[in-house]
Ligand SMILES: Cc1cc2nc3c(=O)[nH]c(=O)nc-3n(C[C@H](O)[C@H](O)[C@H](O)COP(=O)(O)OP(=O)(O)OC[C@H]3O[C@@H](n4cnc5c(N)ncnc54)[C@H](O)[C@@H]3O)c2cc1C
């Protein structure tokens with residue numbers, strides 16, 4: 001195990017006030033530590049000097065809860081492919097590196113403090129249709145309706161989204177299409193989700209627009225930044241589902257701006 | 263105080279259906295008048311909140327994460343049990359019931375376990391209907407895998423992300439009810455205290471983690487679904503925010519805390535690598551389906567690369583000691599066996615605290631592709647953390663704190679001894695006895711929330727006039743003042759040490775004296791040290807920042823303050839229980855071959871501790887355990 005000496009440039013901000021980058025020296029960081037453990041060490045040192053530590057979101061530290069965020073050197077969740085910030089380890093950095101650490105930036109994700117942002121917009125999008133209307137206690141036997149392995153696997157691919165918001169932070173338009181398409185896509189694909197498909201699609205997409213997320217212009221930075229490798233094919237599917245739903249709704253609104261090339 | 267568990271009469275297999283028939287109903291018009299406060303949005307909380315709202319109750323649901331979907335249940339990997347017998351391998355409700363009672367080392371309440379086994383089948387139906395993408399076979403039917411402590415294949419799974427998928431299912435049900443207006447959701451809101459009025463739980467005090475505002479909420483009943491207390495050990499597989507605050511505060515208001523010493527150490531976790539470490543990562547038990555556990559036979563071989571150690575010089579100690587369960591021996595047994603091997607000087611990796619989990623044979627038998635399909639995400643996670651590939655060399659694993667069987671005492675209706683206070687999921691003590699079998703926590707959380715509480719809350723509520731207590735009541739005012747005072751104390755304290763440094767110290771102490779093996783002398787030492795450390799914490803903790811904004815240090819300070827008090831009860835319970843059972847292993851009580859020695863004559867009871875105002879002198883209440891269906895026997899997996 002070796003030790004790294006790092007120069008950090010960390011975003012500091014209180015809600016509703018302007019923020020700034022603070023220079024923090026971080027010597028003697030063990031390369032086995034995770035990125036968040038590096039932040040713990042830095043915070044411990046700030047506290048011992050009587051200063052306020054850097055606030056950041058985290059919980060599981062296993063790459064599954066989607067709570068950790070952080071833009072690291074301009075990339076959401078940092079440089080390693082398919083890896084959340086909490087699973088990123090310091091062995092991916094070199095001694096002497098300067099690391100820029102910022103919050104996920106998007107109009108729909110206001111800063112709460114330092115690196116902590118408010119992502120409740122994602123919850124509201126799911127409340128607008130991201131479910132199957134089924135009461136507890138009513139269903140038939142689970143094996144009464146066979147679902148092909150391929151379909152189940154594809155649904156699981158979409159369901160792997162951890163709702164972290166990296167796709168939004170990576171997008172220059174701050175579009176939430178990758179997230180929304182994964183969420184809607186899982187249920188739209190499964191037989192259980194079919195009856196409400198149109199309602200769900202229209203509801204979620206419209207809520208997304210209301211929240212102030214930008215338009216998707218098919219640049220696909222989202223896919224590159226996604227720690228769960230959610231494919232942009234889901235965006236294509238959502239655009240198709242949306243167009244069909246809007247048509248059926250009779251509005252004639254095919255909502256070109258939702259994703260362009262279908 | 264005599265404890266009445268309110269177990270329905272009649273034959274075991276009929277109790278639950280009879281109880282459902284006998285339970286009072288509340289008519290739909292009246293349901294709307296009742297407010298239920300649900301603290302927690304994990305499997306237990308989200309499923310309860312959604313279902314109660316469907317039934318017509320007004321629900322307020324709280325969690326400390328920024329979204330209900332991030333509750334710690336999200337991290338469960340391996341699977342969920344259900345007695346579906348889809349594999350036609352002889353499974354049944356009775357067998358699941360039997361396995362769970364035996365797996366719990368005969369320290370669980372039979373009637374609760376039987377109910378759990380009964381509703382397990384409904385859970386799978388429910389989740390599939392919500393769109394949970396469980397693994398399937400090519401024919402379109404649901405797939406199963408095996409877990410420890412069972413000889414049938416009854417575990418349903420969604421890759422290595424079962425908890426995530428089940429929670430997202432419950433979360434979607436919750437969203438449906440939020441959209442319908444039945445549930446009001448309070449994310450980033452931490453419960454600091456419970457409010458009791460004339461001995462009944464009638465509300466909670468919360469802190470808004472964004473604005474810092476401390477607020478009161480009144481309800482006709484309170485449900486604590488706040489998870490386990492594994493983080494008292496500091497290092498555990500639990501998420502960083504997991505805490506004992508909600509249940510501990512309830513305990514200090516009169517709720518009995520049962521069997522805190524039943525803690526589960528999971529055998530397959532990534533070993534500790536340094537003192538900066540913030541948490542330990544689980545490698546799912548499902549890996550033991552295909553992985554073989556071994557250490558070198560000879561101490562001299564420990565430093566060698568595993569590939570340099572020939573087959574004949576490897577000790578597959580689980581297969582050797584427990585031929586009929588082999589690598590799938592229950593968790594407590596597997597963990598202790600790993601500790602023994604390392605204590606014997608045959609551990610591998612840094613500090614000699616590790617054993618191998620080897621997939622070479624399975625890769626040879628099925629191909630790397632098949633193994634990647636089954637466990638790919640776990641292998642990736644292992645590589646990210648350790649920098650090593652488990653396709654090329656065996657994983658190194660070591661036991662770590664994982665789950666807590668103890669919790670607030672509840673009766674058959676999941677109500678604590680405080681009327682109105684119900685406790686669900688990992689937060690209660692109910693179904694797993696002294697050791698939980700793999701894939702049964704998810705089952706219990708969802709059983710409690712979807713199927714049990716919707717029936718069992720009514721008998722309490724019908725006795726209450728809805729909305730009779732409001733936050734104007736003086737008890738609310740007092741509780742608000744207490745919470746505000748604690749916050750002020752932390753922020754004004756002129757201490758020198760960080761919250762984490764205290765938490766680490768407490769955790770190391772508890773792990774050392776009350777971890778995988780415990781004895782009277784060690785526990786006594788811990789019991790002497792904990793109050794000192796608690797006092798030091800009070801005097802010398804430094805909490806920067808302000809109270810009226812987002813302040814993670816302040817949040818941690820409150821949680822650690824409660825762990826400091828709780829740790830004493832944990833060790834007291836462990837010292838009082840002069841036997842070994844399940845996750846509680848007392849070195850003084852073992853058979854010559856090292857197996858745990860239970861004492862059914864003196865300790866066949868649940869220990870429900872009552873707060874007296876003096877942490878060192880709680881009162882012990884006993885709920886005797888009787889076994890009608892599964893006969894008390896020495897647990898053997900040989
Ligand atoms: C890594 C890991 C893997 C696991 N794998 C499996 C598995 O494969 N199969 C299995 O059966 N079990 C597994 N378990 C166990 C299982 O996941 C948990 O026991 C179960 O999910 C607990 O659910 P819960 O609803 O009781 O609590 P949790 O999911 O922990 O939820 C607690 C909720 O309470 C809230 N809360 C807590 N304190 C407060 C407070 N003071 N104020 C406000 N809100 C609060 C939290 O915000 C959260 O919403 C695993 C556990 C871990 C750690």
Ligand code: SF4
Nearest residue numbers: 161162164165167226
């Ligand atoms: S799609 Fe990927 S990046 Fe976007 S929220 Fe889901 S997991 Fe995060």
Ligand code: FES
Nearest residue numbers: 059061066068086
């Ligand atoms: S902390 Fe949970 S995903 Fe990173």
